[in-house]
Amino acid sequence: MRSRHLILPLAAACFVPAAVYFALSRPPAPPAISSFAGPERIVEPPELESATDTTAFIRWTATSVSGTRERYGIVHYGTAPDQLTLSARSPTRWNSAFPTMVFRVHLHGLQPATRYYYTVESRQAVGEPDQLDSPVGRFITAPSP
Amino acid sequence: MKCTLRENRLIFRCIVASALAAVPAAGVRAQVSVPQSYVIPPADLACILTGNRVDLQCLIANDPDFKRIRAEEAGLFNEALAAARSNTLDPFHQIETLGKLEIFDPRLSVNSNLACSFCHDPAAGYGNGASILSVFTGGANPGSVPITVHGAYPNNRMAKRNPQSYVYSPYFPPLQYNPTQGDFYGGNFWDGRATGYRLMNSAAEQAQDPPVDPEEMANPDTACVVWKLSTGSYKAFFEQVWGRGTLDIAWPGNVATICSTPKGAASLGGSATPLALSSIDRTRANQAFDEFGQAIAAYEISPAVSAFTSKFDLFLSGNGTLTAAEARGYDLFRGKAQCNTCHLDGRSNTGGSGAADTGAATNVAPMFTDFTYNNLGLPRNPVLPWYSENTPDQWGFTGNPLGIGFTDTGVGLFLGGYYGPPPNLSWGQLEPYFEGKFQTSTLRDTAKVPYPNFVKAFMHNGYLHSLKEVVHFYNTRDLYAQNVPSGQCRVGTIEKVTCWPRPEDPNNMNMVIGHLKLTDAEENDIVAFLGTLNDGFVSATPTARPAIQRKPTTPPPS
Numbered sequence: 001m002r003s004r005h006l007i008l009p010l011a012a013a014c015f016v017p018a019a020v021y022f023a024l025s026r027p028p029a030p031p032a033i034s035s036f037a038g039p040e041r042i043v044e045p046p047e048l049e050s051a052t053d054t055t056a057f058i059r060w061t062a063t064s065v066s067g068t069r070e071r072y073g074i075v076h077y078g079t080a081p082d083q084l085t086l087s088a089r090s091p092t093r094w095n096s097a098f099p100t101m102v103f104r105v106h107l108h109g110l111q112p113a114t115r116y117y118y119t120v121e122s123r124q125a126v127g128e129p130d131q132l133d134s135p136v137g138r139f140i141t142a143p144s145p
Numbered sequence: 146m147k148c149t150l151r152e153n154r155l156i157f158r159c160i161v162a163s164a165l166a167a168v169p170a171a172g173v174r175a176q177v178s179v180p181q182s183y184v185i186p187p188a189d190l191a192c193i194l195t196g197n198r199v200d201l202q203c204l205i206a207n208d209p210d211f212k213r214i215r216a217e218e219a220g221l222f223n224e225a226l227a228a229a230r231s232n233t234l235d236p237f238h239q240i241e242t243l244g245k246l247e248i249f250d251p252r253l254s255v256n257s258n259l260a261c262s263f264c265h266d267p268a269a270g271y272g273n274g275a276s277i278l279s280v281f282t283g284g285a286n287p288g289s290v291p292i293t294v295h296g297a298y299p300n301n302r303m304a305k306r307n308p309q310s311y312v313y314s315p316y317f318p319p320l321q322y323n324p325t326q327g328d329f330y331g332g333n334f335w336d337g338r339a340t341g342y343r344l345m346n347s348a349a350e351q352a353q354d355p356p357v358d359p360e361e362m363a364n365p366d367t368a369c370v371v372w373k374l375s376t377g378s379y380k381a382f383f384e385q386v387w388g389r390g391t392l393d394i395a396w397p398g399n400v401a402t403i404c405s406t407p408k409g410a411a412s413l414g415g416s417a418t419p420l421a422l423s424s425i426d427r428t429r430a431n432q433a434f435d436e437f438g439q440a441i442a443a444y445e446i447s448p449a450v451s452a453f454t455s456k457f458d459l460f461l462s463g464n465g466t467l468t469a470a471e472a473r474g475y476d477l478f479r480g481k482a483q484c485n486t487c488h489l490d491g492r493s494n495t496g497g498s499g500a501a502d503t504g505a506a507t508n509v510a511p512m513f514t515d516f517t518y519n520n521l522g523l524p525r526n527p528v529l530p531w532y533s534e535n536t537p538d539q540w541g542f543t544g545n546p547l548g549i550g551f552t553d554t555g556v557g558l559f560l561g562g563y564y565g566p567p568p569n570l571s572w573g574q575l576e577p578y579f580e581g582k583f584q585t586s587t588l589r590d591t592a593k594v595p596y597p598n599f600v601k602a603f604m605h606n607g608y609l610h611s612l613k614e615v616v617h618f619y620n621t622r623d624l625y626a627q628n629v630p631s632g633q634c635r636v637g638t639i640e641k642v643t644c645w646p647r648p649e650d651p652n653n654m655n656m657v658i659g660h661l662k663l664t665d666a667e668e669n670d671i672v673a674f675l676g677t678l679n680d681g682f683v684s685a686t687p688t689a690r691p692a693i694q695r696k697p698t699t700p701p702p703s
Contacts, residue, residue: 049623052627055626125326
């Protein structure tokens with residue numbers, strides 16, 4: 001399985017013209033108006049939903065009253081609490097009749113039997129990150145089967 | 146790693162080739178999961194090869210579903226031809242009927258052996274109509290061109306995906322990027338590549354693709370389709386609809402030879418326009434080919450295909466009721482299971498405690514899709530013959546040079562340049578956000594089957610074989626996730642029951658779904674509800690209306 005941070009350098013190594021590489025790696029321009037990215041509040045703190053030897057699902061619930069239909073949950077993680085250098089991003093869609101929104105993020109390519117630390121963040125499909133105050137959580141992956 | 150392909154394919158090829166290392170090079174002889182109720186038809190037994198492969202030539206000649214489809218196809222073609230010749234059709238029904246003729250006409254393929262309807266069986270909700278293919282090829286259908294290379298598998302060119310139903314497809318707007326939502330809406334095809342930007346009609350542009358897709362109808366030149374129209378049984382009717390002289394084109398002497406050479410043949414030298422036409426005739430042929438597509442869209446939007454006559458339509462109109470199971474399923478659909486987050490049902494949601502649902506429909510003709518694209522995290526379906534199409538056929542054409550190294554990234558293929566640059570070049574930069582995503586299907590007619598024990602293939606790769614499996618997948622994808630490929634679930638677990646293999650493309654996997662905490666009975670209720678979306682519950686003919694009292698008109702002065 002490949003992941004985003006692997007692909008881009010590889011694509012560049014394939015002599016993709018610099019302009020194309022830049023275009024590919026650059027997120028779409030944020031819209032001028034960002035005021036509707038309202039203050040989000042976590043109402044159920046991030047927790048591990050489940051984990052295998054190489055994958056994990058982290059979930060939390062936030063108030064979600066405004067913004068784009070598609071949202072991204074983002075988990076910053078690493079093997080030391082002060083080194084959350086890796087990140088995983090999963091989209092979800094807002095169902096407008098629900099007062100809260102469950103974010104779930106799929107982490108893959110993890111090491112077996114390893115302790116990971118993480119914080120969470122959420123983003124609109126375009127525009128500003130939501131303002132979240134996330135604690136540092138942790139979990140351990142399962143041993144190799 | 147080699148990245149020697151043409152520029153417009155460069156980005157994609159390099160990216161996918163990099164995935165090769167991670168994929169076991171071993172064969173694609175996947176296990177097939179045969180649903181319990183399914184019995185291989187006796188006529189097909191001789192067509193099943195070792196390694197769960199199938200002899201497609203044998204199936205084309207013997208399979209009972211293929212025979213049924215061909216018979217129905219001929220019946221519908223003749224029905225349309227009789228209507229066309231009756232000289233009684235109003236303009237509205239003329240263009241619809243022209244589309245019907247085109248859709249059921251096998252002559253429009255390079256070998257005159259394959260109509261659209263072969264892969265889009267009306268009785269199966271206009272999706273794949275052969276059970277044997279649902280089980281053994283992920284629903285992928287054989288195209289017009291047999292492969293005669295000794296020992297080749299598959300022994301027929303095969304499309305790379307499960308045929309998508311085309312019910313309601315003309316209701317999908319032309320593809321556009323909405324900058325406020327940061328999302329694409331509309332388009333046709335699982336990956337949205339039939340954008341509709343030129344004719345402002347996604348379905349009409351979609352119809353222009355299969356005739357010249359080398360894996361499908363395989364005409365070497367779009368003008369060959371026009372040539373066939375100009376020499377066929379409904380030429381006069383085509384001109385009646387589109388204007389006299391529409392098909393007056395001076396064809397070169399070698400037209401018959403070229404038009405019977407399949408697309409991709411080395412002898413054509415890679416030209417997309419091997420027919421030598423004057424520039425005026427080329428323009429005329431292009432125009433007629435646009436009209437060909439528009440007539441098909443007219444048939445697809447007609448009540449014969451997109452009818453709005455389901456039990457659910459009747460329910461929305463306030464004139465019908467659902468059974469208890471269907472009603473429970475509907476409440477789950479727009480509540481706990483959150484299906485209507487993407488498959489819009491025209492009503493508000495009852496899931497949240499603060500939600501106020503007046504029960505009134507806001508839209509009485511809902512499409513059951515929001516026209517967006519999502520990655521459901523479906524596993525790779527290794528039975529797709531596409532993964533084996535990595536050697537040249539007798540024409541020198543190779544459908545899938547990457548073989549098992551190919552990753553179907555859906556909209557990612559389209560935006561990343563797999564089919565050539567996207568028509569709107571600025572969309573290319575959005576590829577990372579749309580990789581792995583496929584079109585949110587309409588759920589109308591998804592439950593439609595030609596007969597009770599029919600096995601239907603669901604989703605773009607046909608990995609799921611029943612609506613129960615579909616709902617169970619949505620419910621438990623993440624609960625039973627295993628980091629294994631299909632066919633290798635750990636001992637003690639059962640694939641599709643207590644094991645879901647890893648996604649073909651883990652990027653952008655949608656998280657509304659995957660862990661819905663539905664019970665087995667709740668899953669069944671949702672399946673019951675999906676059955677209410679089949680058209681044909683209500684009679685399609687306009688019903689009697691109350692008489693309208695008209696003012697007596699004053700008689701004209703005599």
